[in-house]
Amino acid sequence: MSVAGCGTHTAQVLDRNGATVAVANVLTECEWSRVLDGTSSARALIQPDGDCCNRLGTIGSWRSRLVIFRDGQYVWDGPVTSVTWSLGQVEILAEDLSVWLNDRVPHENKTFTNVDLSEIAEWLIDDGFAPDDPGHTVQIIGKAGVSGSRSYTAGVGQTGDHLDQLAEAGIDYTVIGSTFLLLPETHLVSVGRLSDVDMPEGLEVGDDGKALVTRWIVEGSDDSGVIGSDGGTDPVYGLHERYIQMTEITDAASATQAAKARRRTSAQVPVFIDTQQVTISPLAAIDVPNLVPGWALDVTSASTCRKVTQRLKITGVKVTETGGDENTPGTESVQVQVAAAATEVA
Incomplete structure (x- = not known):
């Protein structure tokens, strides 16, 4: 059974053509993330050994890729965007391909x-x-x-x-x-379950009133002059209107569809569960490589006054391993951010 918090990472740096530039034989720290509708990042802190130092000295932003494996399974890949060389260590920062x-x-x-x-x-x-x-x-x-x-x-x-x-x-x-x-946005396929026992430090449940919009107005390009809107006054929340121009839209139907899509995810005060400051239990039956933003987790929690029993969409994942050396594997932490999906909000 796959569990969270018990993985060991390895990393390597490749050239853009796929040739190996360097292998992180001593990976002292490793961190990678996944993000919904955005660009994720990764970080590797490497202690040079043998002739590895010369190879690590050839790493360069954009011409090199950082590739990360968890228990031998490919989990992250992206171009290097920053390198820092200091005494006894090399820090590599990278972002995923969308950058x-x-x-x-x-x-x-x-x-x-x-x-x-x-x-x-x-x-x-x-x-x-x-x-x-x-x-x-x-x-x-x-x-x-x-x-x-x-x-x-x-x-x-x-x-x-x-x-x-x-x-x-x-x-x-x-x-x-x-x-x-x-x-x-309505994709809601579950890849696992989390309950209070899987989050022994507790979790944080919150709503974001600033994200509430009950009526959206979307204007298209200046040449088209089209405007679409959707929504109105909510009997519970009142009227909260928001305008945006999307210059690539060319007709009124598309402007209206864009307004409907925005209102679908903002028509109620959204509820978020954030484990960003909480490490999921190493015994949680979660397959970490399958934690992909856009998929969902079934979350059940009664640890706060706001009880939750809901299928929630994964919006972010962060995995960190620290404290490793040549002889001892590091300690891994897995953090997940989830929120109500469009279908749940609707």
């Missing part, structure tokens, strides 16, 4: 008319990597179920920003290794 899209722009003019958002997201990703691809794949787990019209102009706007705007209009994405996973 490249923050440094890319659309490379051709493209117009979509009433198509599923997953198709648009796939094109944005593929176009962003088209001139220079470090190696990526796109896997559509399920269609967004939200259609829209969008127009993109070559050289205008960062591709990462365009993708994030789609993620706010009805589709989710997460990056695992070299693969972008696209899935509907």
